[in-house]
Amino acid sequence: MTFWSSLFPTLHADEEPPKEEEAQAEEEEEEEEPEDPLPELREECKQTAACSGLDKHFAHCTEKVTSGQGFKGEDCVEEL
Numbered sequence: 001m002t003f004w005s006s007l008f009p010t011l012h013a014d015e016e017p018p019k020e021e022e023a024q025a026e027e028e029e030e031e032e033e034p035e036d037p038l039p040e041l042r043e044e045c046k047q048t049a050a051c052s053g054l055d056k057h058f059a060h061c062t063e064k065v066t067s068g069q070g071f072k073g074e075d076c077v078e079e080l
Helices: 005-006 019-030 037-044 049-067
Strands: none
Touching: 037 049
16 A cells, blocks of 8 residues: 555545435435415415505506616616
């Protein structure tokens, strides 16, 4: 055994990786992502009296910004 091989472990390219890591990776891939409830909540909110005015304000702001009538760098984040 040489001095360097006693300090550093030897890794061989033909060694097979442990099976446990592969099984764990497959389990992670199989998990289903939950459905995003935000679009449904927005639609419900648009139909209520409390949110309908805010939704119209946001739509107006978005239309203004996309048509180029707003100031440079303007977005509608605060209205959201």
